[in-house]
Amino acid sequence: MATAKEIFMELLSALPEDVPHIHESAWIDPKTVPFSADVRQMCADNRCGKYGSCWTCPPGCGDWEMLRDKYQAYKEAFVFTTCHELEDSFDFEGMQEAGAAHKRLDDLIADKLGAFVGQYVHLGAGACGICATCTYPDAPCRFPEKARQSMEACGINVVNLSRECGIKYINGADTVTYFSMLLF
Numbered sequence: 001m002a003t004a005k006e007i008f009m010e011l012l013s014a015l016p017e018d019v020p021h022i023h024e025s026a027w028i029d030p031k032t033v034p035f036s037a038d039v040r041q042m043c044a045d046n047r048c049g050k051y052g053s054c055w056t057c058p059p060g061c062g063d064w065e066m067l068r069d070k071y072q073a074y075k076e077a078f079v080f081t082t083c084h085e086l087e088d089s090f091d092f093e094g095m096q097e098a099g100a101a102h103k104r105l106d107d108l109i110a111d112k113l114g115a116f117v118g119q120y121v122h123l124g125a126g127a128c129g130i131c132a133t134c135t136y137p138d139a140p141c142r143f144p145e146k147a148r149q150s151m152e153a154c155g156i157n158v159v160n161l162s163r164e165c166g167i168k169y170i171n172g173a174d175t176v177t178y179f180s181m182l183l184f
């Protein structure tokens with residue numbers, strides 16, 4: 001039986017036209033993924049308004065040092081971006097559409113790799129939006145196999161990660177770039 005990584009590599013070579021294609025990507029050693037307490041502090045400052053409201057966001061997603069130790073124990077990490085044109089730097093609707101497009105690619109990957117839950121980890125961009133109202137903190141997550149943590153929620157400094165990977169964090173004026181990472 002093919003492994004999650006083998007299925008993923010096959011998927012990469014034949015991505016359908018209706019999802020954004022990967023802009024840049026890199027394979028790196030998970031031990032070099034930069035985790036930091038500072039990133040989690042930004043979550044606690046609640047700049048995005050999701051802190052304490054979802055199982056995939058802090059504090060519900062777990063202690064960042066525990067997540068760091070767990071994720072850095074994987075053998076390989078694949079980091080990738082999608083890049084999207086905006087009308088201008090105030091095009092918030094365009095940013096939302098770009099985020100949704102990036103999620104469609106993440107969802108496609110997750111659909112193909114769903115049978116391999118436990119053999120890989122998929123971290124995305126932004127809070128989980130599967131349910132209209134998250135069960136946090138009163139009841140367990142409804143779809144733990146589908147809910148994706150964002151890299152920032154785990155304490156990953158994505159700016160430093162982009163440098164580590166040789167991937168651009170910003171791709172020019174009037175564009176937005178989203179990151180995801182798979183661990184095998």
Ligand code: SF4
Nearest residue numbers: 055128131134141142
């Ligand atoms: S799948 Fe639903 S219950 Fe689980 S984290 Fe996402 S929104 Fe919350």
